[in-house]
Amino acid sequence: MNRLALAAVIATLAAPALAQSPSLTPPPHMPTDLSIEGVRAADDHLALEQVNGAEAMAFVDAENERSLAALTGDPRYETFRREAEAILTATDRIAQPYFLGEGVGNFWQDATNPKGVWRRTSLESYRSDSPSWETLLDIDALSRVEGKDWVFKGADCLAPDETRCLVNLSDGGKDAVVVREFDTTTKSFVDGGFNLPEGKHRIEWLDRDTLLVATDFGPGTLTESGYPFIVKTLKRGQTLAQATEVYRGEQADGGYGVSPMVLRNDAGAVIAVLFNRPLDTFRSETWELVDGAPVKLNLPERVSVRGAMGPGAGADARLVFSLDEPWTLNTRAFQPGSLVAANLWQLRPADPATQAVSNADLLVFAPTDRQSVEDVAVFDDHVVATILDNVRGRAISFRDRGEFGWPQTALDVPENTSVHLASAGRSSGRVFYTVEGFLTPSTLSLADVASGASRVLKSAPARFDASRDVVEQFEATSTDGTKIPYFVVRPRDLAMEGTAPTIIYGYGGFQVSKPPAYIPEMGKLWLENGGVYVIANIRGGGEFGPAWHQSVLKEHRQLAFDDFAAVARDLQARRITSPRHTGIYGRSNGGVLTSVSITQHPELYNAAVIESPLIDMLRYWDLPAGASWIGEYGDPRIPAEAAYIARYSGYQNLRPGAGYPRVYITTNTRDDRVHPGHARKFAARLGDMGYDHLYYEETSGGHSNDADPVANARRWARHYTYLAQQLMD
Numbered sequence: 001m002n003r004l005a006l007a008a009v010i011a012t013l014a015a016p017a018l019a020q021s022p023s024l025t026p027p028p029h030m031p032t033d034l035s036i037e038g039v040r041a042a043d044d045h046l047a048l049e050q051v052n053g054a055e056a057m058a059f060v061d062a063e064n065e066r067s068l069a070a071l072t073g074d075p076r077y078e079t080f081r082r083e084a085e086a087i088l089t090a091t092d093r094i095a096q097p098y099f100l101g102e103g104v105g106n107f108w109q110d111a112t113n114p115k116g117v118w119r120r121t122s123l124e125s126y127r128s129d130s131p132s133w134e135t136l137l138d139i140d141a142l143s144r145v146e147g148k149d150w151v152f153k154g155a156d157c158l159a160p161d162e163t164r165c166l167v168n169l170s171d172g173g174k175d176a177v178v179v180r181e182f183d184t185t186t187k188s189f190v191d192g193g194f195n196l197p198e199g200k201h202r203i204e205w206l207d208r209d210t211l212l213v214a215t216d217f218g219p220g221t222l223t224e225s226g227y228p229f230i231v232k233t234l235k236r237g238q239t240l241a242q243a244t245e246v247y248r249g250e251q252a253d254g255g256y257g258v259s260p261m262v263l264r265n266d267a268g269a270v271i272a273v274l275f276n277r278p279l280d281t282f283r284s285e286t287w288e289l290v291d292g293a294p295v296k297l298n299l300p301e302r303v304s305v306r307g308a309m310g311p312g313a314g315a316d317a318r319l320v321f322s323l324d325e326p327w328t329l330n331t332r333a334f335q336p337g338s339l340v341a342a343n344l345w346q347l348r349p350a351d352p353a354t355q356a357v358s359n360a361d362l363l364v365f366a367p368t369d370r371q372s373v374e375d376v377a378v379f380d381d382h383v384v385a386t387i388l389d390n391v392r393g394r395a396i397s398f399r400d401r402g403e404f405g406w407p408q409t410a411l412d413v414p415e416n417t418s419v420h421l422a423s424a425g426r427s428s429g430r431v432f433y434t435v436e437g438f439l440t441p442s443t444l445s446l447a448d449v450a451s452g453a454s455r456v457l458k459s460a461p462a463r464f465d466a467s468r469d470v471v472e473q474f475e476a477t478s479t480d481g482t483k484i485p486y487f488v489v490r491p492r493d494l495a496m497e498g499t500a501p502t503i504i505y506g507y508g509g510f511q512v513s514k515p516p517a518y519i520p521e522m523g524k525l526w527l528e529n530g531g532v533y534v535i536a537n538i539r540g541g542g543e544f545g546p547a548w549h550q551s552v553l554k555e556h557r558q559l560a561f562d563d564f565a566a567v568a569r570d571l572q573a574r575r576i577t578s579p580r581h582t583g584i585y586g587r588s589n590g591g592v593l594t595s596v597s598i599t600q601h602p603e604l605y606n607a608a609v610i611e612s613p614l615i616d617m618l619r620y621w622d623l624p625a626g627a628s629w630i631g632e633y634g635d636p637r638i639p640a641e642a643a644y645i646a647r648y649s650g651y652q653n654l655r656p657g658a659g660y661p662r663v664y665i666t667t668n669t670r671d672d673r674v675h676p677g678h679a680r681k682f683a684a685r686l687g688d689m690g691y692d693h694l695y696y697e698e699t700s701g702g703h704s705n706d707a708d709p710v711a712n713a714r715r716w717a718r719h720y721t722y723l724a725q726q727l728m729d
Contacts, residue, residue, distance in 0.1 A: 027652060027653050027654060027655045028655070028656070029042055029043075029044075029651075029652055029654065029685065030042070030646065030652045030653065031618070031646075031652070034618065034636070034639065034642040034643065034646055035639075036622075036637060039618045039619060039636070039642075040619075042652075043616075043619070043681075044688075045680070045681040045684045045685065048677050048680040048681050048684060049623060049675065049677035049680075049681070051669065051675075051676060051677075052669075056677075056680060059680060059684065060669070060680070060697045063683060063695040063696070063697070064695075064696055064697060066694075067664075067694040067695055067696045068696065070694060071694065071696075071717075071718045071721045071722060072718075072721075074721045074724075074725065076720075076721050076724055077717050077718070077721045078717075080525050080716070080717035080720050080721055081713055081714055081717035083521075083524050083525060084521045084524070084525060084712075084713035084714075084716045084717055085111070085709070085710060085713035087463050087520045087521050087524060087713075088521065088709035088710075088712055088713050089109070089110045089111040089114075089709050089710065089713075090110075090463075091110055092460075092461055093460060094434075094442060094444050094458045094459075094460050095108055095126075095131070095133075095458075096422060096434075096444075097126060097422065097423060097432055097444070098422065098423035098432070099423050099424070099425035099428070099430075099432075100120050100157060100162055100184075101120075101157070101161055101162040101163060101184070102122075103120050103121055103122045103123060103126075104120060104121055104122070104123050104126045105118070105119070105120045105136075105155075106118075106119055106120070106121075106133070107119075107152055107154075108133075109708075109709050110709070111709075111710065113138065113139075113140050114140065114708045114709055114710045114711075115139040115140040115143055115150065115151070115152070115707075115708065116139045116140070116152055117135050117136075117137070117138050117139065117140075118135070118136045118137040118139070118152060118155065118167075119133040119134060119135045119136055120133070120134055120136060120184070121133050121134065126457070127457055135187075136182075136184055136187050137152075137167065137182065137187070139151075139152045139169075142169075148169075148171055149171060149172045149173075149700055150169045150170070150171065151169070151170040151171075151172065151173045151701075151702065151707040152167075152168075152169065152170075153168035153169065153170045153177050154168050155167045155168065155182065156168075156203065156204075156205065157184070158205040158207075158208060159205075159264050159268035159426075159427075160267060160268025160427060161268075162184070163183060163184045163185050164181065164182070164183060164184075164190070164205075164208060165181070165182045165183075165184060166179050166180070166181060166182070166194065166203060166205070166211075167179070167180050167181075167182045167189075170702065170707075171198065171670075172670040172699075172700045172701070172702060172707075173668070173670050173700060173701040173702025173703075173704065173705075173707040174670050174671075174672045174702050175200055175672050175673050175702065175703065176198050176199055176200050176672055177198065177199070177200075177201065178195075178196060178197060178198050179194065179195070179196040179201060179203060180193070180194070180195050180196075181193030181194040181195065192237070193236075194211060194234070194236065196213070196215065196240070199215045199216050200215075200216075200226065200227055200228070200257065200625075201213065201214065201215045201228075202214035202215070202228060202231075202257055202258065202259040202260060203215075203260075204260045204261065204262040205262060206233065206262055206270070206273070207270075209235060209236040210233055210234070210235055210236070211233070211234045212231055212232075212233060212234075212246070212260035212262065212273070213231065213232055213233075213234045213240070213243060213260075214228035214229075214230060214231045214232075214257060214258050214259060214260060215228050215240065216228065217230060217232070217240060217241075217243070218241075220251065222251075223251055223252070223253050223254070223257065223627070223628075224251075224252075224627045225254065225255075225256070225257070225624070225625045225626070225627040225628035226624050226625050227255070227256050227257025227258075227625065227628065228257045228258060229248065229249035229250060229251060229253050229257065229258050229277075230245060230247070230248050230249070230258070231245070231246055231247040231248075231258055231260050231275055232244055232245050232246060233246055246289065246292075246294070247260075247275045247277075247287060247289070247294050249277040249278075253277060253278055253279060254278055254279060254280035254281060254627065254628060254630055254631060255278025255279065255280055255281050255282075255283075255284065255628055255631070256278060256625075256628050257278065258275060258276065258277050258278070259275070259276045260273070260274070260275055261273070261274040261275070261276060261305065263307060263308035263317070263319075264308075264310075264426070265308070265309070265310025265311050265317075265380050265426070266310060266311070266379055266380045266426040266427055266429070267310070267311065267427065268426075268427070269310070269311075271308050271310050271311075271312070271314070271317040272288060272308050272314070272317050272319065272344060273288065273289040274286060274287065274288050274289070274297075274305065275287040275288075275289070275294060276305070279301065280630055280631035281510075281628060281629050281630060281631025281632050282302055282324065282511075282631045282632075283301035283302060283631065284301060284303070285301065286299045286303065286305065288344065288347075288348070290348070295348060295349065296349070297344075297347040297348060298329075298346075298347050298348070298349070299321065299327075299347060300323060300324075300325050300326075300327045301325070302323070302324035302325040302336075302546070303321050303322070303323055303324060303325075303327075304321060304322045304324065305319065305320075305321045306320045306321055306322060306339075306376040306378055306383075307320050307376070307377070307378025308320065308378065309341060309378060309379070309380050309381070309383075309400065310380045311380050314344065315343065315344050315345035315348070316343065316344075316345070317343070317344050318341045318342060318343050318344070318360075318400075319341070319342055319343075319344055319347065320339070320340070320341045320364070320376065320378045320383055321339075321340055321341075321342075322337070322338065322339050322340070322373050322376065323335070323336055323337065323338050323340060323546075324336055324337075324511070324546040324549075324550075325546065327340075329342065329346060329347075329362065332362065334362075334363065334366075335366060336545060336546040336547060337366070337367045337371075337372060337373060337545035337546055337547075338363060338364075338365065338366045338367070339363075339364040339365040339366075339373050339376065339383070339385060340362050340363060340364060341360075341362060341364050341383065341400065342362050343360070360400075360402045360403055361401075361402070361403060361404070361405045361406060363406070364383055364385075364398050364406050365385060365387070365396070365398065365406070367387065367545055369544060369545070369547075370389065370390045370544055371387055371388060371389050371390075371544070371545065372387070372388045372513065372542050372543060372544055372545040372548075373385055373386075373387060373545075374386040374387065374388055374393075374420075374513060374542070375420055375421035376421075377421050377424035377431050377449075378424075379424070379426055379429060379449055380426075381399065381400045381450075382397055382398060382399055382400065382429075382449045382450060383397075383398045383400070383406075384396070384397045384398070384411075384421065384424070384431050384447075384449050385398065386419050386420060386421055386433075388418075388513055388515055388542075388543055388544075390473075390485070391473070391485055391487070391513070391515050391516075391537055391543050392415070392416055392417070392418070392515070392516070393413060393417055393418040393419035393420075393435070393515060393516075394410065394413055394419065395410070395411035395413050395419045395421075395433055395447075396408050396409070396410055396411065397409045397410075397411060397447070397449045397450075397452050399450070409451070409452030410452065411433065411445075411447050411452055411454050412445065412447075412454050413435055414435060414437075414440070416437060416471070416516070417435050417436060417437040417440060417516060418435070418436060418437070418515035418516045418517060419433055419434070419435050420433065420434050421433050422434055422444065429448060429449050429450055430446055430447065430448055430449065431446070431447050431449055432444060432445070432446055432447075432457075433445055433447060433454075436516070436517060436518040437471070437516045437518060438469075438471045438487065438489045438516045438517065438518065438519075438533075439466035439469055439471060439489070439518075439523075440466075440518060441459065441460040441461060441462050441463070441518050441520075442459075442460045442518055443456050443458065443459045443460070444456070444457050444458040444459075445457060460518075463520030463521075463523060463524055464520060464523035464524040464527060464528050465528055466523065466527070468491055468492055468493070469489055469490065469491055469492060469527055470489075470490060470491075470492045471487060471488070471489050471516070472487070472488045472490070473485060473486070473487050473488075474486055474488065474570065474574070475570075476536075476563070476566040476567045476569065476570035477566060477570075478539075478559065478562050478563045478566045479559070479562040479566070480559060480562075482539070482559075482563070484536065484537065484538055484539070484563045484566055484567060485537045485543070486504075486534055486535060486536045486537060486567045486570075487516060487534065487535045487537075488532065488533075488534050488571070488576065489527065489532065489533045489534070490532040490533075490576065491527075491530060491532075494532070494576070496574065496575040496576060497575060498572065498575045498576070498577060498578035498581070499577070499578065499581055500530070500531070500532045500576055500577045500581060501530070501531045501532065501577070501581045501583070501723070501724075501727035501728045502531070502532040502533075502534060502571060502576060502577035502581055502582050502583065502727070503522075503526065503531065503532070503533050503534065503583050503584070503585055503723060503727075504534040504535075504536055504564070504567060504568060504571070504582065504583070504584045504585070505533070505534065505535050505536070505584075505585050505586065505590075506535075506536045506538055506564050506567075506584065506585075506586050506590055506593050506594075507538075507540070507541060507586060507588075507589060507590045507593070508536075508538040508539060508540035508541055508552070508560040508563065508564065508589070508590070508593055509540040509541070509549075509560070509589035509590075509592070509593075509632060510540070510549070510589060510632060511540075511541065511542035511546065511548075511549035512541055512542055512589075513537075513541050513542040513543045514535050514537060514541055514543070515543070516535075517535075519533075521713075521716045525716065525717075525720040526720060526723070529724070529728070530728075531723075531727075531728075532576060532577060534567070534571065536563070536564055536567040538560050538563035538564050538567070538593075539551050539552040539559055539560050539563050540552045540560040540589075553631070553632060554632075554633065554634040554641065554644070555634065555641070555644045557633065557634075557644070557645075557648065558644075558647070558648060560593065561593065561596050561597060561600060561648065564584075564593055564597055565597065565600070565601050565604060568582055568584075568601075568604045568605070569604070572604075579603060579604050579605060579606060580606050580727075581606065581727050582604060582605050582606060582607075582727070583605060583606060583607030583608065583609070583723050583726055583727050584597055584598075584605055584607070584608045584609070585608070585609040585611070585719070585723075586609075586610065586611070586613070587610075587611035587612045587613065588611075588612050588613065588614070588673075588674055588703065589614065589632075590611075590613075591610050591611060591612060591613020591614055591615060591674070591678070591679075592613065592614045592615065592617065592633075592650070594608045594609070594610045594613070595608075595610055595613060595615045595650030595651075595682060596648050596649075596650050596653075598610075598650070598660055598661070598663060599650050599653045599654060599655075599658070599660075600648070600653075602658055602659050602660045602661065603659070605661055606661045606726050606727060607661055607662070607663070607664070607722070607723055607726035607727055608661065608663040608664070609663075609664050609666070609719050609722065609723065610663060610664070610665045610666070610679070610682070611665075611666050611667070611705070611719075612666075612667050612668060612671055612674050612679070612703055612705065613665070613667070613674065613678055613679055613682070614626075614629075614674055614678050615649075615650045615651045615678040615679065615681070615682045616649065616650075616651040616652070616677070616678050616681055616682075617633060617636070617645045617648070617649035617650070617651070618636045618642065618645060618646060618649050618651075618652060619636070620633070620636070620678070621635065621636055621637065623675035623677055623678065624672065624675060625672070625673060626675070633645065650682060651678075651681055651682055651685065654682075654685050654686065654689060655689075656689045656690070660686070660691050661726065662691075662692045662693055662694070662726060663686070663693050663694070664693070664694040664695075664696075664718075664719070664722040665679045665682055665683045665693065665694070665695045665696075666679065666695070666696045666697065666698070666715075666718070666719075667679035667680070667697055667698075668697065668698045668699070668700070668701050668702060668703065668705055669697055669698070669699045669700075670699070670700055670701060670702045671702055671703045672702070672703070673702075673703040674703060676697060679695070679697070680695070680697070683695035694722060696718060698711070698715070
């Protein structure tokens, strides 16, 4: 085929989704009335929204039985399960460290302790090949004693000594946790210490005997998303009812709830107390507690506070933040994506009598249009940041030299990898960071932030044979002409005949970047069996900064779906794969992407793993905690916004006779972030229309589905068994 003919074919494939629809008539379950009542009236599966309802659980049981028979009965399943479990429970994994007091902490799970142990050692011991670990809390033992399905959700320890910690425990993996005070010196919970009931709390230590708490304080104290909007101080020995209010947003606030922030310097002293009040998913107000009263700071609504620099407190402290929109301070303009450090007095309401003059350079780093700021660690005189540069990682230490700017020292990072800050030790001026690539196992390094000198401490062993594979980066052209980068991991000697079984992974939302990552279970179960793996860096992510994300918000969402389809077409035009051998995978927000991809372009795919998904986008706001995401998708209660959401919502756009492939939908009963009703209803409607499909609902683990490595191995075995059936058989 000549180049002009090929271009014509691609142009035809890139036509709007409507032209590809099997019928121009509305889908049979599309409400004619998009009001709240009209959408409910058109929904014949509302009973499946009752998380533990009798009809819902009968549906789950029947679907699980059928799907498990199809998946676990496959001769590949048990091999995949054993291989995945060996990887996820391997004792030679890197024990991911974080600074804990004068030593190093770690949370460890393996086959013996699938729920995990919270433990610590000295830095000197950690550097050795065989660290001597001291167990602080055994979650498996705690669960047995208390008869609970406890999942460890981390511990917040009070600086500088970090001997008193707030331990977060989730029942079954939910986002909601109970909080208990723990003493690392006695390795026990504190008798009569802080103890909060289950909730989606926002908690910070103010001092050893005082917490700042945003939580459910009773009727009328949560937003419609189920998050708090009131912050109170809770003294040791007080009940929540006795706590004293220090800040209040409004019940109509959006986002994830008001959050207190207690910012400390390298010595552990408090230098600022802030409150973040979200207005929606991405817009918020920033307030400072000054002399016991909240004061609104002159910061833009789209901003992320990263920390504070000392050693001075109060107005002399410097706040470090990244911008997601243009901003001007006095006469100086800053572009979106910039990393900025400003004195708090520069951000408080102007008072000419108290304003001083500062010559300090506020701009720490300004990214180009192909860069973005990712992780940030703040010290008293340095800022360390990881940067994505055309979706490849860099790490830089910036030194604060006042009016002389921010000289940079690059940390040692190999080319064509991604880098993540693991933990910052403010008192020691050091930072742990990890580096990985698609075919390169993770390495852990420790860097001195002042000098930039670093040393590799640990290297993970290879979990699959990568010698036969190669990584490439291409670009696809979306419907509006935008170039969409994507990575391909494939066999080096792949014959370009369009027959390679290929998984395309996508997310495309919430400014979450998807750089190269070493995924050992994927490499073992998929790449070693001749598969191809693709990550599509579609718009909605953060790969190229705020603009990459904001370009597909709300009414522009269709562009993200077009980006994903463009990547699939580009792969097929290159003859890497073909529709018969192309599968897609997405979870959470990626479930919106995959469900829409199937309903809009069934001709492009033969498989889809749709995990923990949002799918019913006309009712997502009413399924906890959906209303918190209105800033991303829009509000279906507003007619104009319901109209554009209805054009893509996967649940309502299902049609009979559309030729959808056999898809695999999976979720978790304990998911209190993305309601399991989305997945259940989509599966039920597919069944109503006579489509072959698989549905499986796990009963423990929550939204992340990875609370237990043994159970997680079964999860990945199901995924790859299904994908092998669809794309390899």
